[in-house]
Amino acid sequence: MVRSEFYVDIEYPSQLVWRFINEVKNLTQWQSGIVGVSATDGMHEGSQLIITYGKQGSGLVIHMEITRNDGVKTMCARSLSGPVTFELGYNLSEIKGGTRVLFRNHIHTEALYHDAEEALQTVSDVRYRAELLRLKEVLESSDVPNLR
Secondary structure (H helix, E strand, O other): OEEEEEEEEEOOOHHHHHHHHOOHHHHHHHOOOEEEEEEOEOEOOOOEEEEEEOOOOOOEEEEEEEEEEOOOOEEEEEEEEOOOEEEEEEEEEEEOOEEEEEEEEEEEOOOOOHHHHHHHHHHHHHHHHHHHHHHHHHHHOOOOOOOO
């Protein structure tokens, strides 16, 4: 199993960080490679998302479900189909001057990717760290619509 855990401190109020990461349309602004996303009920618990990475129509498609969303600080999801199975979660906490965003991801490698676990760990770590830093950059910029 590949496990990743990273956090980033963002100089932005937690309720606004929460609102931003809970908008389906915002995923493309800070998560790498997403070219399409749709959801049955936004980011609410029970909602199913279809996320396309790469070229529209011919890229990698992940079908996932929001398994927990407390509406304040914690959101979790799991894959329903795609080349890998995983569970992920975001947890927000208030810190002096802003918000800490903690991200956790567990990728199951028992079948297809077991022999490539070390490489998958490295790629995952680089990607998730970069995405959290991109989230920080987007939110701390003055270009975020409807949040300032």
